[in-house]
Amino acid sequence: MNQIEEHIFSKMPYGKEFLFLDEISYVDHEQIVGKYHFNNTHSFYQSHFKHFPVTPGVILVECMGQTGLVAHGIFLLGEKLKTQFIKPILIHTDSEFFKAVFPETTVRIVSNKLFFRNNHLRSKIIMYNDNNSEIIARTDSLIKFDLNE
Numbered sequence: 001m002n003q004i005e006e007h008i009f010s011k012m013p014y015g016k017e018f019l020f021l022d023e024i025s026y027v028d029h030e031q032i033v034g035k036y037h038f039n040n041t042h043s044f045y046q047s048h049f050k051h052f053p054v055t056p057g058v059i060l061v062e063c064m065g066q067t068g069l070v071a072h073g074i075f076l077l078g079e080k081l082k083t084q085f086i087k088p089i090l091i092h093t094d095s096e097f098f099k100a101v102f103p104e105t106t107v108r109i110v111s112n113k114l115f116f117r118n119n120h121l122r123s124k125i126i127m128y129n130d131n132n133s134e135i136i137a138r139t140d141s142l143i144k145f146d147l148n149e
Contacts, residue, residue, distance in 0.1 A: 020063035034067035040103035055101035068111025068125035087146035095139040
């Protein structure tokens with residue numbers, strides 16, 4: 001893990017049970033690319049659905065948002081992020097789903113910044129199947145960072 005990736009992960013406001021980002025393979029001021037592996041130990045697979053485990057859409061949106069909004073926002077905030085704890089507030093999301101995500105699937109998330117101003121980040125985020133680059137889902141989302149301690 002490089003120094004930038006370590007910094008981003010140290011500022012992520014999620015515990016290990018709710019962190020849906022394993023690695024950041026690329027980040028700059030315009031784009032971030034990350035990966036996450038949905039292992040079969042997640043508790044939601046036991047109930048969604050009982051005889052046909054599939055990742056809930058809301059978890060896919062969360063995964064895209066953690067990479068494309070929160071992690072990218074931490075990078076973009078840079079020196080402005082003096083506090084250890086940030087409060088990301090989702091303002092808007094418009095999502096589409098094309099493929100199901102089953103247990104033991106690795107996804108790749110590619111997020112392109114549309115704008116970042118006044119602690120608001122809007123991005124177009126696409127989730128791909130890591131094996132064959134098919135689009136699983138995409139979202140156009142806006143987040144606000146509350147930096148008050």
